Each structure stands twice: as structure tokens, then as C-alpha cells.
Amino acid sequence: MKKITRTIFILLLLGLAACNNDGEEIFTSATIGLEAADSITVQKIQGTVKVVNINTRQTTTNSQFDNLSSSMKLLRGAYQITITGYVVYLDNKSIQHTHAFIAYTDYCELKDIKSQTKLKIVLI
Amino acid sequence: MLAPHAIAANADSTAVAEHYTKGWDPLYIIRLNNTALYRNAFNQSLSQIKLDINYNKQKEAFILQKGDGSFLTELSVDSYLLLSKNTTVWGNASYREGRIQHVKWNSTADYDLLYPYIMADSVGGNLKTERYQFSGGYATLVGRFSIGGEIKFRAEHEYRNIDPRPRNIVSDLTIRTGIATEIKAHTIALGLEGEIYKQTNSVTFYSETGEITEYQMTGLGTYYKRFVGNASALYYAGTSIGANISWIPIRQKGFFLTGTVNNKSYERKAASLNSLPLTTLRITNIAAETGWLHHNGNDWNVNIGLKYEKRNGEEHIVGNSSSSIYPIILNLNMYDSHITNYYVRGTIGSSKNTNWHISPKIGFIDYKATYLYPVRSLSLSKIYGDIELQLLHRFGNDIWLNWNVSGSYYANTSAKMTMPYIDMDGSFINMMDYSFKYYKANYTLWRTKIRGDYHIRESQMGLFAELGIKGAICTAHNNSTTIELAAGITF
Numbered sequence: 001m002k003k004i005t006r007t008i009f010i011l012l013l014l015g016l017a018a019c020n021n022d023g024e025e026i027f028t029s030a031t032i033g034l035e036a037a038d039s040i041t042v043q044k045i046q047g048t049v050k051v052v053n054i055n056t057r058q059t060t061t062n063s064q065f066d067n068l069s070s071s072m073k074l075l076r077g078a079y080q081i082t083i084t085g086y087v088v089y090l091d092n093k094s095i096q097h098t099h100a101f102i103a104y105t106d107y108c109e110l111k112d113i114k115s116q117t118k119l120k121i122v123l124i
Numbered sequence: 125m126l127a128p129h130a131i132a133a134n135a136d137s138t139a140v141a142e143h144y145t146k147g148w149d150p151l152y153i154i155r156l157n158n159t160a161l162y163r164n165a166f167n168q169s170l171s172q173i174k175l176d177i178n179y180n181k182q183k184e185a186f187i188l189q190k191g192d193g194s195f196l197t198e199l200s201v202d203s204y205l206l207l208s209k210n211t212t213v214w215g216n217a218s219y220r221e222g223r224i225q226h227v228k229w230n231s232t233a234d235y236d237l238l239y240p241y242i243m244a245d246s247v248g249g250n251l252k253t254e255r256y257q258f259s260g261g262y263a264t265l266v267g268r269f270s271i272g273g274e275i276k277f278r279a280e281h282e283y284r285n286i287d288p289r290p291r292n293i294v295s296d297l298t299i300r301t302g303i304a305t306e307i308k309a310h311t312i313a314l315g316l317e318g319e320i321y322k323q324t325n326s327v328t329f330y331s332e333t334g335e336i337t338e339y340q341m342t343g344l345g346t347y348y349k350r351f352v353g354n355a356s357a358l359y360y361a362g363t364s365i366g367a368n369i370s371w372i373p374i375r376q377k378g379f380f381l382t383g384t385v386n387n388k389s390y391e392r393k394a395a396s397l398n399s400l401p402l403t404t405l406r407i408t409n410i411a412a413e414t415g416w417l418h419h420n421g422n423d424w425n426v427n428i429g430l431k432y433e434k435r436n437g438e439e440h441i442v443g444n445s446s447s448s449i450y451p452i453i454l455n456l457n458m459y460d461s462h463i464t465n466y467y468v469r470g471t472i473g474s475s476k477n478t479n480w481h482i483s484p485k486i487g488f489i490d491y492k493a494t495y496l497y498p499v500r501s502l503s504l505s506k507i508y509g510d511i512e513l514q515l516l517h518r519f520g521n522d523i524w525l526n527w528n529v530s531g532s533y534y535a536n537t538s539a540k541m542t543m544p545y546i547d548m549d550g551s552f553i554n555m556m557d558y559s560f561k562y563y564k565a566n567y568t569l570w571r572t573k574i575r576g577d578y579h580i581r582e583s584q585m586g587l588f589a590e591l592g593i594k595g596a597i598c599t600a601h602n603n604s605t606t607i608e609l610a611a612g613i614t615f
Contacts, residue, residue, distance in 0.1 A: 026456050026496055055441055057349040058498075075497055076454060077441045107444045111454045 028076045031116040032083070033069035034103055040089040042068060042121070043096070047085015054078045054107070069116075076111045087121060099123045139168035140577045140586060140614055141479065141524055143204070145516050148471050148481040150417065150427055154370045154382050158315040159272030160302035161370065163212045163263030171203040172588075174612035178222075182604040186562050186596070188555065189230035189239070191251070196222035210265035214274075221254040224282075229555055231327050231338065232358075233282045233292035240343035240459060241392050241403045241437060243325060243358060245288050245336050246551045255280040263302075270304040270313075287329045288336050294323045306374060313370045321362035321390065328356070340392070340402055343437055343459035344493060344500040345548065345556045348402060350442065355394040355402070362390035366409075376419040380427075383412040400450045404438045415469075423481065424472045431465040435493075461493035479516035485509070489534075491563075498547060504539040504563050508532060524577040532569040539564035565600040577614065586614040 032049055036042045049062045049070045055077055062072045070083075083103040090096055103119035110117065143166055146152040155161040176198040185192035200218035207213060228248035232238055256279045263272030280294040297320045304313035329335040338356040339347035348355075366386030373380060388407040394400045415427025437459030443451040466488045473481030487510075492503040510532040517525050541560045545553055573592035580586060592608035 026458065054444075055348065055350045055439075076456060078443050078453060109443065109453055111441070 025113055026075060027073050028110050028113060028115045029071065030074050030110045031069050031071050031114075032081060033116065033118040034083065034121050035068070035118050036087070036089065036121045039092050042087055042089045044088040045085060047083055047087075047101070050082045050084075052080045054080060074110055076113075076115075077109075079108050079110055081105050081108055081117070081119060083119060087123070139166075139170040140579070140588070141516055141518070141526075142166055142168055143170045144526055144575060145479055145481075145514060147528070148473065148483050148512065148514055149419070150380065150413065150415065150425060151372055151376070151419075154313075154372055154380070157368055157382075157384065158302040158304065158313045158370060159261055159263055159274045159300050160270040160304035160315070161272075161311070161313050161372075162214070162261065162274075162302075163265070163270050163272055166204055166206075169205045170614060171205070172201070172612055172614045174198075174200050174202070174610055176200065176590075176608065176610040178606065178608050180604065180606040183602045185226060185228070186598070186602060186604065188228040188248075188558060189235050189242070189244070191224040191227040193225040194222060195225075196220055196253075211263070213260070213262050215260040216257065217259075218257045219255070220257075222252075224251045224253060227251050229341075231288065231290040231292075232325050232360075233280055233294050233323055237321075238323075238360060238390055238392075238405065240341055240435075241390070241405045242341050243290075243327065243338055243356065244341050244347075245327070245338050246555070247288055247336050249284050249286060249288070251282050251284055251290070253280070253282045261300075268305050270302075272302045274298075274300045276300075287331045288327050288338070289329065290325070290327045292323060292325045294321075296321050309374055309378065311370075311372050311374055313368075313372070315368040315370075317364075317366045317368075317386075319362070319364040319388070321360065321364070323360040324357075324395070325359065326357040326395070340394075342403065342439060342495070343461075344495040344502060345543065345552045346458075346495055346500065348439070351394065351397070351402065355397055355400075357395040358402075359393055359395055359399075360390050361393065362388060364388035364407075373417070376417065378418075379414075379416055381412075381414040383410075385410050397450060398448055400442065401440045401452065402442075403440060404455075406436045406438070408432075408434045408436075419475070421474065421476050423475055424470070426468075426470045428468050429466075433461075433463045435459070435461045456496075458496050459494070460496075461491070463489065463491045465489045473514075477518075479514075481512075481514045483512045483514075485511070498544045499542065500544065501542045502540070502560065502563065505537045506534045507537055508534040522579045522581060524579075526575045526577075527573070529572040530570065532567075534567040534569070536564050536566050561600050562598065562602070565598040565602075567599075568597045570595050573608070584615055588612055588614060 045065045045068060052059050053075060062070050064070060086098055087101045088098050101121045101123050103121050105119055108117050155165040178196045180194045182192040198218055198220035202216045204214045229244045230242055231244055232242035259276035261274030276298040278296040282292040284290055300317040302313060302315040304311050327338050337353050340351050340355060341347050364386060368384040370382040386409040390405045391401050392403045394402055410432045413427055413429035415425055417425035436457055438455050439458050440452045441454045441456060443453040467485055469485040471481050471483040488507050490505045494501045512530040515527045543556055571594040575588060575590040577586050577588040590610040594606040596604040
């Protein structure tokens, strides 16, 4: 009788154990960086990062930059990223310029718990 | 229980009494769930042909996705035959057709099974439905072991002939096996079951004035936005596996215990996107009941039970397509729901001259559903009480009347819904608010059913007729009435 009761409880516990893992992290700490052409040295960036989740169509924006990168917490997934703003840079003759720029990708996977990507600055 | 049982003459009037008065008996419910135990669920053979008409009308739909009424007609044949003292076979074949009225926010068949991962639109309409179902089982005694098996197949078709036009075809195959043996004063039984499920689910439009948006719902009013309107041909592929164990007294007197575990998994694929898997729903069911029973003519039993269901919804995150091939880049568990039902039930009654049983039950239901991001949640709990009376009386030698009546009250003790209303479209807000209104209501349910059987003298045949009426009233100012009429032949 004791053995049977124990077997039943083990079966029920196995059933409970078969329940799926609830603790999976759904967010990513994403770092989106900018990279410039070798001929210029970026001194300062001011702009807005706009990320659109391709699957949920949810849009997130961020205007805070730490040097050439911006960090945000996002749902793990695939994104379209657009960064627009102004860049202050030195050219190869060390002359300072201020220019509008855009950086864009229509597809970027930010799917790990910590993920990062870099976009090229295009002066406009 | 494994001892040879009496094989009575086919379908005399007492067979009818035995087969249709067992709803109160926890051992009967246990036997239904295990093919090896079902071998001697009854002492007498009985077959029945039945024509059943069921009409339901709600003032407005309690659950939008299931409509506000139905009219269903079913023809069924059931048979339970004791072939020898050791062997029993049983079978069922049925055909049901009819219509379901004013279904909204659901274009998928088997809503109770597949929610929340269904296809939906805000228009809906009436649905025509037809269902074919066949099952057959066999159980025999081999040495000290009773072994049994059963195959069950269901094919169902739901459709609408005006836009939006869902056409859903379900095929569902279930195989069950069981083994039982006696240990001292008890029978121990183990059962296994597996299921293969498939549904093709499509919605088409004939009108030239434009299509209505079909949404791939993902739980609590969310939907897969990337595939809005371009994935209206789906199929569901599912499997389930389950096990049960029971420990029941041989002499209908003593301690009993039963437990069931079932795991199901249903994948929703977009047929029009190269069978792209959109979501996977995993369902875990656990049920356990234990108690003490004493059935020797003056019957009583007391039992406590637990039923638990967990639904876990996984969304497949899709990457960039290449030549219409979509890669899955990761899977996220976004939806999660738990429902637990705890109850205590007792029965007192008599199985002597006038067969009667009263079964009071009290219980508590706790439900919580969560969508992780943007966060949405719905939780509620209800306390309930239920009482059932079954009464069987014989008039002369040939006429039996079996009367069942029950009443229940479900009182809401807590209810809370959190929604990101600012990000939701108006139609989805209305749908969720409507659903919540009925989630948090208090319900009074009642049911009465009377069945009369007439045994044709000097034959093995009988005639019967049934009339049942069910009602539901809730504090959200809604009510429902169901009328069931049936007639048929027993043999």
C-alpha cells in the first residue's frame, strides 16, 4: 500500500515536473552601436534610435547615447533599426564638422539575453 | 473486481436501470477512464440507438467565441457487450449536425481545446457543424491481469456560407490501453493514452467589397501583428500522451485513490506561408481524487479531489523571409494560464428497491492567465456549491423512470484584469471587457432530466424517451436555457 501510494505521488510529481519552464527571460539587453568611416573621428553624437519589432510591430525609441552606442531593454526578436541625428566629427585634416546622419538596417536579430549590433553612419 | 461476473440475459429491464444510474458513483467514473476496469463496469449487456435533439438559447453569449445558442441533432449507437465471463467489447458510432449561432472572435473549431491560439475576426456569424465519431474497445482477463484497449476517432466539419467563410476540418484519433490486477482487497489499474490531432482551418471571402481582418490570436486579446490578414489558411497538428493510476476496493467498500496526468501539445502552422509554425500550445492536466466509499445497497461515499490545468503558449519568432521560407530565430513563452479546482463531494443513497442518491459538493476554483509583454493578466476565483439528486423508480415490471435534478451556485470571490488599454484597438477593448464581465459574475445553474424506459414484453427490446431542461442565470443580467429531447431503442 505504501509503495503504491508512493508510486502515485511520484507519477503526479513527474507530471508537475513536465510543466514547462516559466522562468525563461523574454527580454534582451541590447546595445546598438554606431561606426563611422575610417577617414573621420567622431567626437559627439546626438540623435534618436528607433527600433521596430518586425513581429509585434512595437516601436521603441531612445535618445540617450554613451559615446557611440545606445542601450535599451527590448523583447528578444528581430528588429528594424533607424538612428537619425547629428554627428560632430574631425576629418583627416582635423577640421571639425557637424552633419546630419542616418544609420539604418531593415533586419537585425537581437535574440540573446545580451545582444549587440553596429550600424554604419551615413552622412546626409 | 477481476472475478467472473454474471452474464445476464441481454437487455432486460434491469440492464437499463444498471446502465443509466451510475453518475453518482466515483468508481464508475474511474472505470470509464481505464479500459481494463471498464471490462466489468456493468453486469449486463446493453445496446442503444438514440436520436437526440439539443436546443440552447442565451440572452447574449456568455462566451463570445462559442456563440449564443445552438441547435444540434445527433444519432448515436452505443453498445456494451459481455461476450463471456472474462471478455467485454464496447463501441459507439454517432453523427451530429446542426448550427451554432452568432459566434464572434473565433474562426477555429475546438475552441475549448485550442484557446487562446485561435484565428479570429470581429464579425463572425452562424456556423454549420457536423461530426462523425466512432470508438471501439475490448477488454479481457489474461491470468491475473485484466487488459483492455480502445480506439476512438472523431471527424468534425464546421463552416459558414457567407463572408467571412471559415471551413474547419478536424480529425482526432485517440488510443487508450489499460491493465489491472488484484492486490489483496484492492484492484490496482494503470492506463496509458495517446492522441493524434489535426485541424485544417481556413477563412475565405467571396465579396468584392473587401476582406475583414483575420487575426492570429495569442492570448488575452493579443495577436501576431506581423501576420494579420496574410495567414488565413492554417493547420493545427497536435499530440497528447497521458497516464492514469487507480487503486479501488474490490468489494465496493473501502479506500480509493485515482490520479491522471496528461500532456498535450498543439502547433499552429500557416499553410499559406510554407507551413510556418506560428505558435505551440502546451497543456498539462492533472487530476486526483481520493476518498472512502461503502456501496452495499445502502450507499455512501466521501471524497476530495483536485483538477488542475496549465496552458503554456510559446510564440515562434520569425526572421526575414528568403524565397518565402521563414526561419524561426527563437521561441518565447509569452502566455501562461493555470486553473485549479478543489472540491469535496459526498453521496448518500440506496440501490435497493427505489434507487436514489443525493450528492452534495462544495469547491473552490482559482484561475490566472498572464501575457508577459506588454503585460496583461486576468485572475479570478469562485467558491461553489452543488447538489445532485438521482431517483429511479420501477412501475410494474416493464416501466422505469429515472429522474436527475441538480442545482449549483458559483459565487465570485475575487476578479482582476490588467490591460494596456492605451495600446489596444477599440474592438479588442470591447471584447476583453465583455469577457471579463462574465468571468467575474456569479452563476446559478440548474438541470433536470427525466428518462422513461419501457421494456417490450417477451422481447429483448425496449423503448425510451428523455426530456432534459438546463438553465443558467448570472449576475451580469444574462441567462441561458437548454432543452434536450431524445428517444430511442434499447436491445
